[in-house]
Amino acid sequence: MPELDAIDRKILSYLQNDSRLTMQELADKVGLSVSPCHRRVKLLEERGVISRYIATVDQKALGLHVSVFISIKLARQKEEDLNRFARAISKWDEVLECYLMTGNRDYLLRVVAADLASYETFLKTKLTRLDGIASIESSFALSQVKYSIALPV
Amino acid sequence: MPELDAIDRKILSYLQNDSRLTMQELADKVGLSVSPCHRRVKLLEERGVISRYIATVDQKALGLHVSVFISIKLARQKEEDLNRFARAISKWDEVLECYLMTGNRDYLLRVVAADLASYETFLKTKLTRLDGIASIESSFALSQVKYSIALPV
């Protein structure tokens, strides 16, 4: 796999912030003409460096006022148990992020909900119904100080 | 502000997953013709429901193998202290997310780095140089089980 050169990195950093730039605009910003710029973008897509193009939606506009971090410990940590948990989590739209962690908890989840009532519903009808969970601890976010998808390039 | 109807929500859910759909494709999926579909998308953009269009980049492809969650307590929690912290955090590209939390910590950060050495550099040259921090606790993610930007609509 070929390395990313300075121009590739520039392209990535611009597209991470605005994927609606036209090829002409992007080419100007990175100092190329349209053709080679277009070819580089296509290559980055084919190699999977650029994985998708998406629209970001305002959480408040959707009425999702609650963000919760949930620490979870499983009763057992065999691969089979971890996989079963991962499969269940992946199905639920409320769970935006889930990480397998080091230290004294197994998983860390970020969950969004409209309000406390619907978060409670999520807990009661989904999370706590899973087998093999030893403990659940919720921490609520008062506000989102920073939220970015743009990786440092 | 007008409510989002079923078609608006369909539009959002498709565009959250793939913003490169053509208007024709999107219109077919939501059951409209191109014109009204296009008008709805533009309105969603103007109202700020759709906030941006971005490319997502593969973290591994950039060599960012370390994801860390950092819990931070400040020495004082006056508004002035919180603002100063927020401003500093916002400048740093390594910090992808930052939340003001309830409970026994003040902030929760998600940080990415190439490896443990560069994470250590981040800590030493940036985070620990901030005034007013009472405690820092890092938890490392072993793997990303789920990562989505698509809010439930």
Added chain:
DNA sequence: GCCGATATTGGGATATTTTACCAATCGAAA
């Protein structure tokens, strides 16, 4: 249930943008 006012839709024409092709240029090694 009917009517009018208002908002929403669909089709078609036009402007923009993407995409593919090919010749020109650049860079490295002999």
Added chain:
DNA sequence: TTTCGATTGGTAAAATATCCCAATATCGGC
């Protein structure tokens, strides 16, 4: 300098977005 491979830039064709206007649907009051 010469040659080879990779990268670039321009151009033209195809695909797509965007705008306008007439037709249709929706919702209020009567």
